[in-house]
Amino acid sequence: MKRTWKSISFLFVVMLLMALMAACSNSSGGSSKVSVGIVLPTKDEPRWVQDEQRFKDALSDSEYTTEILFSQGSSAKEKENVETLLNKGIEVLIITPHDGAAAASAVEAAKKEGVTVISYDRLITNTDAVDYYVTFDSVAVGAAQGQYLIDNAQGKDVPLYLYAGAASDNNAFLFFEGAWSVLQPKIADGTFKIANSVEAEKLKDKVELTRDEMSKILGQVTTNWDANDAKNKAQTHLTAAGADLKGDVAVLAPNDGTARSIADVFGSDGDITSYLVTGQDAEKASIQYVIDGKQSMTVFKDVRTLVKDAMGIAVEILDGKTPDTTGSYDNGNKEVKAKQTDVIVVDEENVKKELIDSEYYEASEFTGL
Ligand code: GAL
Numbered sequence: 544m545k546r547t548w549k550s551i552s553f554l555f556v557v558m559l560l561m562a563l564m565a566a567c568s569n570s571s572g573g574s575s576k577v578s579v580g581i582v583l584p585t586k587d588e589p590r591w592v593q594d595e596q597r598f599k600d601a602l603s604d605s606e607y608t609t610e611i612l613f614s615q616g617s618s619a620k621e622k623e624n625v626e627t628l629l630n631k632g633i634e635v636l637i638i639t640p641h642d643g644a645a646a647a648s649a650v651e652a653a654k655k656e657g658v659t660v661i662s663y664d665r666l667i668t669n670t671d672a673v674d675y676y677v678t679f680d681s682v683a684v685g686a687a688q689g690q691y692l693i694d695n696a697q698g699k700d701v702p703l704y705l706y707a708g709a710a711s712d713n714n715a716f717l718f719f720e721g722a723w724s725v726l727q728p729k730i731a732d733g734t735f736k737i738a739n740s741v742e743a744e745k746l747k748d749k750v751e752l753t754r755d756e757m758s759k760i761l762g763q764v765t766t767n768w769d770a771n772d773a774k775n776k777a778q779t780h781l782t783a784a785g786a787d788l789k790g791d792v793a794v795l796a797p798n799d800g801t802a803r804s805i806a807d808v809f810g811s812d813g814d815i816t817s818y819l820v821t822g823q824d825a826e827k828a829s830i831q832y833v834i835d836g837k838q839s840m841t842v843f844k845d846v847r848t849l850v851k852d853a854m855g856i857a858v859e860i861l862d863g864k865t866p867d868t869t870g871s872y873d874n875g876n877k878e879v880k881a882k883q884t885d886v887i888v889v890d891e892e893n894v895k896k897e898l899i900d901s902e903y904y905e906a907s908e909f910t911g912l
Contacts, residue, residue: 575608575631576608576631576632577608577609577610577628577631577632577633578607578608578609578633578634578635578857578861579607579608579609579610579633579634579635579636579637579854579857579861580609580610580612580624580625580628580629580631580633580635580636580637581598581609581610581611581612581636581637581638581663582611582612582613582614582621582624582625582628582636582637582638582639583595583611583612583613583614583639583663584613584614584616584621584639584640584641584665585613585614585615585616585641586613586615587615587616588768588800589799589800589824589826589827589828590798590799590800590824590826591613591639593824593826593846594639594663594664594846594849594850595611595613597846597847597849597850598611598850598854599611600847600850601847601850601851601854602854605854605858607857607858607861610628610631612624612627612628614641616641617641618640618641618642618645618646618649621638621640621641621645621646621649622648622649622652625638625649625650625652625653626649626652629652629653629656629658633653633658634657634658634659634860634861635658635659635660635661635856635857635860635861636650636653636658636659636660636661637661637663637853637854637857638650638660638661638662638663638667639662639663639664639665640662640665640666640667640712641711642711642712643665643666643667643668643711643712643713644667644668644669644711645711646667647667647668647669647670647672650667650670650672650673651670651672653672654671654672659674659675659857659860660672660673660674660675661673661674661675661676661677661853661856661857662675662676662677662678662874662879663677663678663849663853664677664678664679664714664849665678665712665713665714666678666713666714666872666874666879667874668713668874668875668876669874669875669876670874670876671876671877673874673877673879674879674880675856675866675868675879675880675881675882676871676872676874676879676880676881676882677849677852677853677856677881677882677883677884678714678849678872678881678882678883678884679844679849679883679884679885679886680883680884680885680886681714681717681718681721682717682718682720682721682724683721683885683886684717684718684721684823684842684844684886685717685718685719685720685721685722685723685724686721686722686724686725687721687842687886687888688718688721688722688795688796688797688821688822688823688840688842689721689722689723689724689725689726689795690725691819691821691839691840691888691890692726692735692793692794692795692819692821693725693726693729693734695793695819695839696734696735696791696793696819697791698791699733699734700733700734700735700736701734701735701736701791701792701793702735702736702738702784702787702788702789702790702792702793703726703730703735703736703737703738703792703793703794703795704738704739704777704780704792704793704794704795704805704809705722705737705739705740705743705760705764705795706764706765706766706773706776706777706794706795706796706797706801706805707719707760707761707764707765707766707797708761708765708766708767708768708797708798709765709766709767709768710758710761710762710765712768713874715761715765715768715797716754716757716761718797718823719757719760719761719797720752720757722795723752723757724750724751726795727747727749727750728750730747731747731748735793736788738780738784738788738792739763739764739780739783739784740760740763740764741763742756742759742760742762742763743760743763743764746760764776766796766797766801768797768798768800768801769800769801770800770801770803770804771804772801773796773800773801773804773805774804774805774807774808777804777805777808777809778808781808781809781812781815786814789812789814789815789816790814790815790816791816791817791818792809792815792817792818792819793818793819794806794809794818794819794820794821795821796820796821796822797821797823798822798823798824799822799823799824799825799826799828799829799838799841800824800826802820802821802822802823802829802832802838802841803822803828803829803832803837803838805820806818806820806832806837806838807837810837819839820838820839821839821840821841821842822838822839822840822841822842823841823842823844824841824842824843824844825841825842825843825844825889825897825898825903826841827904827908827909829841830889830894830898830904830909831909831910831911833889833890833891833894834891834894834909834910834911834912835911836891839890840888840889840890841889841890842886842887842888842889843886843887843888843889843897843898843903844884844886845884845887845901845903847903848884849884852882852884856868856882866880868880868881868882869881869882869883870882870883894912895912899912
């Protein structure tokens with residue numbers, strides 16, 4: 544009798560445990576099917592938290608299930624995220640690679656499972672496992688930053704401090720290519736003098752740079768998209784700079800996250816009389832800097848459009864249709880069908896028009912507007 548009670552209570556405990564496990568997996572959406580998996584590079588940069596919110600806004604009434612995962616600046620974590628989503632049965636993967644080349648193995652795993660891969664904002668390179676690419680005109684971003692410095696700098700021999708994005712990001716080369724295309728003639732004619740890169744100085748008479756030549760310059764002025772790296776680099780450059788490289792200066796900063804920390808360093812150097820500094824992404828903190836005159840401009844990339852393009856392609860795939868695209872990008876392995884969105888220059892003159900009237904942000908989120 545005693546043994547019977549023992550086996551019955553043991554059986555009862557096992558059944559309770561199984562019920563609990565089943566309940567846990569369903570509540571976290573652990574094992575339930577996901578149609579569209581979304582992988583973003585990191586939560587540590589406001590830019591990608593923006594995209595997460597815009598995806599959530601866009602998907603709130605979608606019939607398709609989605610899940611957003613972050614790779615926290617690690618290609619290994621990124622691969623893990625893709626595997627997690629493949630195990631949930633995704634049919635479409637929307638992914639912004641942490642490292643464009645290293646992401647190839649993750650998307651090749653997805654391809655093997657017949658999943659459609661959409662590269663989001665950043666291109667995944669050197670693989671045929673990418674089906675579509677949605678992005679902004681990244682060359683135009685750099686050209687707009689360079690042109691802003693040309694249009695607002697005064698006089699000749701203006702010290703020009705160059706900074707760039709992470710070399711693991713294909714966009715960093717497109718941004719720099721765009722900036723160089725407009726700045727190089729103004730460096731060659733003496734409007735600007737390069738203040739912080741021997742490699743760029745060597746190439747100042749060269750209109751078009753090869754990828755290798757750009758790599759050499761990026762090797763000296765990359766911020767790795769990290770605000771701290773940017774701050775340390777700016778401090779090192781200003782410490783090394785003589786009086787002829789101070790005064791009224793121009794700074795090419797690749798995005799808002801790095802622009803704010805570079806601006807803080809230049810703003811606290813007593814020998815810097817004034818500085819122009821560029822940016823990108825229209826992050827809220829940088830819009831406040833622009834309003835306060837601490838950052839000169841940013842390049843607004845309306846993420847709502849990028850999300851709409853990416854989800855539009857995903858839904859067409861899920862509906863068995865062939866998505867429309869407007870062009871293509873060579874990723875080193877194939878021409879990837881692409882959709883590209885234009886960008887908008889924002890400075891203190893048009894903040895309200897471009898960011899408040901467009902309902903991208905609320906006026907109440909800023910002071911001094
Ligand atoms: C780029 C992206 C930018 C920028 C950066 C840093 O690829 O196009 O908007 O924010 O990454 O994450």
